[in-house]
Amino acid sequence: MNIQKVMVIGAGQMGGGIAQVCAQAGYDVLLNDLKDEYLDRGIAVISKNLSRSVEKGRMAEEDKTAALANITRSTDLQDAVDVDIVIEAAVENMKIKTEIFQKLDVIVPAHAILATNTSSLPITEIAAATKRPNQVIGMHFMNPVPIMKLVEIIRGLATTDEVYNTVEKMTKDLKKSPVEVNDFPGFISNRILMPMINEAIYSLYEGVATKEAIDDVMKMGMNHPMGPLQLADFIGLDTCLYIMEILHEGFGDSKYRPCPLLRKYVKAGWLGKKTGRGFYEYA
Ligand SMILES: CC(=O)CC(=O)SCCNC(=O)CCNC(=O)[C@H](O)C(C)(C)COP(=O)(O)OP(=O)(O)OC[C@H]1O[C@@H](n2cnc3c(N)ncnc32)[C@H](O)[C@@H]1OP(=O)(O)O
Numbered sequence: 001m002n003i004q005k006v007m008v009i010g011a012g013q014m015g016g017g018i019a020q021v022c023a024q025a026g027y028d029v030l031l032n033d034l035k036d037e038y039l040d041r042g043i044a045v046i047s048k049n050l051s052r053s054v055e056k057g058r059m060a061e062e063d064k065t066a067a068l069a070n071i072t073r074s075t076d077l078q079d080a081v082d083v084d085i086v087i088e089a090a091v092e093n094m095k096i097k098t099e100i101f102q103k104l105d106v107i108v109p110a111h112a113i114l115a116t117n118t119s120s121l122p123i124t125e126i127a128a129a130t131k132r133p134n135q136v137i138g139m140h141f142m143n144p145v146p147i148m149k150l151v152e153i154i155r156g157l158a159t160t161d162e163v164y165n166t167v168e169k170m171t172k173d174l175k176k177s178p179v180e181v182n183d184f185p186g187f188i189s190n191r192i193l194m195p196m197i198n199e200a201i202y203s204l205y206e207g208v209a210t211k212e213a214i215d216d217v218m219k220m221g222m223n224h225p226m227g228p229l230q231l232a233d234f235i236g237l238d239t240c241l242y243i244m245e246i247l248h249e250g251f252g253d254s255k256y257r258p259c260p261l262l263r264k265y266v267k268a269g270w271l272g273k274k275t276g277r278g279f280y281e282y283a
């Protein structure tokens with residue numbers, strides 16, 4: 001199947017990045033969010049990222065203009081009436097995602113693929129909310145999307161080979177590297193990454209070291225580009241908590257219990273970089 005028109009749902013840090021790389025690859029992109037102000041914010045970030053590439057001499061001004069012209073704003077799911085694929089990057093919540101997929105199922109054309117950028121939710125369960133489970137798939141980008149090469153591609157139980165192959169080809173067109181993973185909570189990326197972050201939060205909670213010391217150990221000792229607490233702030237502490245809860249519930253194993261300090265920060269609205277405060281403060 002030939003993909004030309006894409007709807008990206010959610011103009012947050014992930015949806016904005018996904019819309020940017022799709023627009024740069026020449027796809028016709030509809031960027032959808034609940035309100036105009038979220039679209040304004042998302043498009044401003046995309047524009048800033050593209051301008052930085054122009055300043056660094058990696059992109060011509062006309063390519064930036066062309067990429068921005070490929071993005072159309074949308075606050076109505078009905079705009080998906082003629083898309084070939086939807087990539088959903090709304091909040092990490094099963095109820096919200098299944099509601100979006102049920103609505104899309106009756107709007108999008110029969111051939112259209114419904115993909116989700118979920119970090120951890122079961123693809124098979126999201127797919128089962130639709131009448132086209134064979135055309136539902138996980139397309140898990142990494143943050144920051146314009147920089148990170150990996151896209152984890154997750155088949156639901158019913159996903160066809162044709163749908164998998166189409167999404168794999170699109171991933172390569174976006175200049176990303178696909179890796180196929182089976183449908184279990186957290187897939188591979190977050191099954192391994194999030195318990196490490198949670199353990200770093202426990203280390204802080206139990207007073208083993210300061211936040212700076214914990215991050216320094218992992219940066220200097222393990223060559224990680226960011227320490228785990230800095231990375232948690234970057235991902236969003238709300239998203240980290242949702243993922244730990246999904247691992248905990250999905251596997252029923254106490255080793256995935258979220259650290260109480262993580263819960264406390266999320267309750268306080270300290271969600272990390274996106275709210276100006278998490279483990280660290282941001283100007
Ligand atoms: C939760 C999930 O489900 C899955 C996930 O995504 S988990 C998160 C996965 N991501 C990571 O682990 C990221 C770890 N961090 C890193 O790799 C690096 O710190 C980083 C790439 C984010 C920044 O790199 P850095 O060398 O420390 O900083 P910096 O020199 O400022 O940036 C490097 C490049 O990234 C770009 N960049 C940094 N942050 C960016 C952002 N948010 N959006 C777009 N581009 C960004 C910079 O513009 C810069 O590009 P140029 O070299 O072309 O100028």
Ligand SMILES: NC(=O)C1=CN([C@@H]2O[C@H](COP(=O)(O)OP(=O)(O)OC[C@H]3O[C@@H](n4cnc5c(N)ncnc54)[C@H](OP(=O)(O)O)[C@@H]3O)[C@@H](O)[C@H]2O)C=CC1
Nearest residue numbers: 010011012013014015033034089090091092118119143235
């Ligand atoms: N953060 C990360 O590092 C990664 C996150 N992901 C996944 O990507 C998804 C998005 O995460 P992220 O971008 O970080 O989150 P953000 O909070 O930055 O963005 C989510 C966006 O979706 C919007 N939204 C919420 N509900 C709806 C809806 N019903 N319809 C349309 N838009 C909606 C939000 O609006 P509002 O502000 O009103 O809530 C917000 O603009 C999650 O599933 C997450 O797990 C995947 C890989 C990495």
